[in-house]
Amino acid sequence: MPGAPILEVRDLRVEYATGGGAVRAVDGVDLDVHQGEFVGVVGESGCGKSTMLFAIARLLSPPAGITGGSVVFHGQNLVTMAEKELNVLRWRDLSVVMQSAMNALNPVASIGAQLRDAMEAHGKFTAAQVRERSAEVMSLVGIDPVHLKSYPHQLSGGMRQRAMIAMALLFTPDLVIMDEPTSALDVVAQRSLMLQIKELQRELGFAVVFVTHDMSLVSHFSDQLLVMYGGQVVEVGPTRTVFDTPAHPYSRGLLDAFPSIRGPRVELTGIPGSPPDLGAPPSGCRFQPRCPVAEDDCRVIAPALYQVGAAQSRCLLNDPRRAGAPAAEPDVEVGP
Numbered sequence: 001m002p003g004a005p006i007l008e009v010r011d012l013r014v015e016y017a018t019g020g021g022a023v024r025a026v027d028g029v030d031l032d033v034h035q036g037e038f039v040g041v042v043g044e045s046g047c048g049k050s051t052m053l054f055a056i057a058r059l060l061s062p063p064a065g066i067t068g069g070s071v072v073f074h075g076q077n078l079v080t081m082a083e084k085e086l087n088v089l090r091w092r093d094l095s096v097v098m099q100s101a102m103n104a105l106n107p108v109a110s111i112g113a114q115l116r117d118a119m120e121a122h123g124k125f126t127a128a129q130v131r132e133r134s135a136e137v138m139s140l141v142g143i144d145p146v147h148l149k150s151y152p153h154q155l156s157g158g159m160r161q162r163a164m165i166a167m168a169l170l171f172t173p174d175l176v177i178m179d180e181p182t183s184a185l186d187v188v189a190q191r192s193l194m195l196q197i198k199e200l201q202r203e204l205g206f207a208v209v210f211v212t213h214d215m216s217l218v219s220h221f222s223d224q225l226l227v228m229y230g231g232q233v234v235e236v237g238p239t240r241t242v243f244d245t246p247a248h249p250y251s252r253g254l255l256d257a258f259p260s261i262r263g264p265r266v267e268l269t270g271i272p273g274s275p276p277d278l279g280a281p282p283s284g285c286r287f288q289p290r291c292p293v294a295e296d297d298c299r300v301i302a303p304a305l306y307q308v309g310a311a312q313s314r315c316l317l318n319d320p321r322r323a324g325a326p327a328a329e330p331d332v333e334v335g336p
């Protein structure tokens with residue numbers, strides 16, 4: 001992607017303080033997002049995906065807290081920004097769409113009232129301006145503006161999610177962070193909402209960071225894919241590259257665990273075992289206890305992210321200094 005990234009996450013760390021010690025749910029994550037780019041984030045439950053999104057938007061609350069790193073958005077570090085400044089920026093430049101609109105929307109206020117409140121929190125608008133913009137964003141997401149009068153419970157699940165997206169687009173932000181926005185919907189509603197998100201993104205040019213469990217969704221919609229395991233990025237690269245030639249054994253496991261819609265029928269293998277307890281992660285590589293190709297070194301050496309073609313992989317077997325590893329691109333920084 002040309003140009004400077006609009007979002008640069010560096011060495012981001014998040015911990016949950018628990019009675020039994022700290023749980024490091026996000027451990028040294030780096031991520032670059034460019035204008036108009038669609039970044040898919042995948043990984044099993046408990047890998048830290050939602051925690052990372054909440055940390056980027058500075059929406060974490062105790063016992064979770066950012067313990068290190070930076071989140072630079074349009075040149076400003078959100079990690080150190082005062083709450084007041086953050087509130088100006090949220091919705092206007094960066095907005096968030098959560099898993100369930102039922103939880104995010106106020107059940108006792110009409111959709112119109114909630115759009116009005118969101119607008120008025122960011123400036124002075126006449127009643128006519130509010131009406132006009134509210135109707136505009138509702139139409140953008142495919143809901144008849146007559147539903148501005150509706151309460152959340154009067155809308156279907158798909159319409160509620162669309163209403164949340166309408167709210168997120170009120171100020172045409174540059175970045176929309178989405179945490180499984182389609183997961184509560186049936187498959188048909190999921191697909192239609194995804195198509196709509198993609199179309200809006202193309203039309204309005206905002207970037208998206210999108211968490212999902214659905215590999216088929218990201219394969220169709222994302223430009224860049226981030227695979228998370230045990231609080232870390234284990235593979236990142238252009239979506240096509242990661243799908244066609246996954247470098248990390250965990251990415252290969254994830255891909256083998258979901259059915260291909262068009263490809264030949266193959267037996268789904270899945271990944272035996274479960275993700276690590278982040279309060280006491282395994283030594284060496286976090287995936288080694290479940291890894292089908294782990295070697296002795298993997299139990300003691302924590303791998304860096306190594307360049308493999310256009311992607312990066314956190315697997316020791318991809319370390320270019322090891323004999324037999326695929327060659328790294330020349331002049332590329334490969335880990336510490």
Ligand SMILES: Nc1ncnc2c1ncn2[C@@H]1O[C@H](COP(=O)(O)OP(=O)(O)OP(=O)(O)O)[C@@H](O)[C@H]1O
Pocket residue numbers: 016017018023025043044045046047048049050051052063277278279
């Ligand atoms: N309240 C909490 N107290 C302690 N640890 C927590 C708490 N919430 C989450 N965690 C830890 O953070 C890790 C990451 O959780 P997170 O919800 O970010 O994962 P996720 O990949 O988004 O999962 P899912 O796909 O199920 O939403 C969990 O494995 C857990 O160890």
